[in-house]
Amino acid sequence: QVQLQESGPGLVKPSQTLSLTCTVSGGSISSGGYYWSWIRQHPGKGLEWIGYVYYNGNTHYNPAVESGVIMSIDTSKNQFSLRLNSVTAADTAVYYCARGAEWLGFFDPWGQGTLVTVSS
Amino acid sequence: DIQLTQSPSFLSASVGGSVTITCRASQDITSYLVWYQQKPGKAPKLLMYATSTLQSGVPSRFSGRGSGTEFTLTITSLQPEDFATYYCQQVKSYPRTFGQGTKVEI
Numbered sequence A: 001q002v003q004l005q006e007s008g009p010g011l012v013k014p015s016q017t018l019s020l021t022c023t024v025s026g027g028s029i030s031s032g033g034y035y036w037s038w039i040r041q042h043p044g045k046g047l048e049w050i051g052y053v054y055y056n057g058n059t060h061y062n063p064a065v066e067s068g069v070i071m072s073i074d075t076s077k078n079q080f081s082l083r084l085n086s087v088t089a090a091d092t093a094v095y096y097c098a099r100g101a102e103w104l105g106f107f108d109p110w111g112q113g114t115l116v117t118v119s120s
Numbered sequence B: 001d002i003q004l005t006q007s008p009s010f011l012s013a014s015v016g017g018s019v020t021i022t023c024r025a026s027q028d029i030t031s032y033l034v035w036y037q038q039k040p041g042k043a044p045k046l047l048m049y050a051t052s053t054l055q056s057g058v059p060s061r062f063s064g065r066g067s068g069t070e071f072t073l074t075i076t077s078l079q080p081e082d083f084a085t086y087y088c089q090q091v092k093s094y095p096r097t098f099g100q101g102t103k104v105e106i
Helices: none
Strands: A003-007 A018-025 A034-041 A047-053 A059-061 A069-074 A079-084 A093-101 A107-110 A114-118 B004-007 B010-012 B019-025 B033-038 B045-049 B062-067 B070-075 B085-090 B102-105
Touching (some): A003 A093, A018 A034, A018 A093, A018 A114, A034 A107, A047 A093, A079 A093, B004 B085, B019 B033, B019 B102, B045 B062, B070 B085
Antiparallel strands (some): A003 A018, A018 A079, A047 A059, A069 A079, A093 A107, A093 A114, B019 B070, B033 B045, B033 B085, B062 B070, B085 B102
């Protein structure tokens, strides 16, 4: 079965760049029909969809967080990535990667999540 | 953006009992609604999609109904493992949005 795993620094300084990678196992990231997505959850809060990258590199971002967001995909490594520039304390959150179903829209499976703290 | 409002935010229930959570959308999303369950420290888990279709492996004590702007998630015969936070999500349009969550407590 498909599994996702986030990796990246757990601490980022304000104004710097947050970079996370999601490694997909048990299936090919190159197969169509899925949107490879990032979702975050601020401490004790709800879920916020950040955006997705498609297998062909097409992206779609949430306008609420669009500024400074770049997503990319590396099919040779079966990975996709999130970069968030010029972070502030408001970007402190648990970041999840997830596979989004193209037609039905749901996210499944999810990675376990990684806490990223923005602090000097 | 489509706003989703869940009610209540907190719910107390007993093992063996039943609960109903409501999710209201700010505009018509037909049946494009998804439900997740999240336990502390864990990623959300897909429960059902298209309003009422159970994800494989999800017990039949979970059920969903609704259309348009009002949806419900009902859990009957509550089990200890059902005490968690539940989120609805709309998949009608972008950006994808979630409800604020409903915590079901013992």
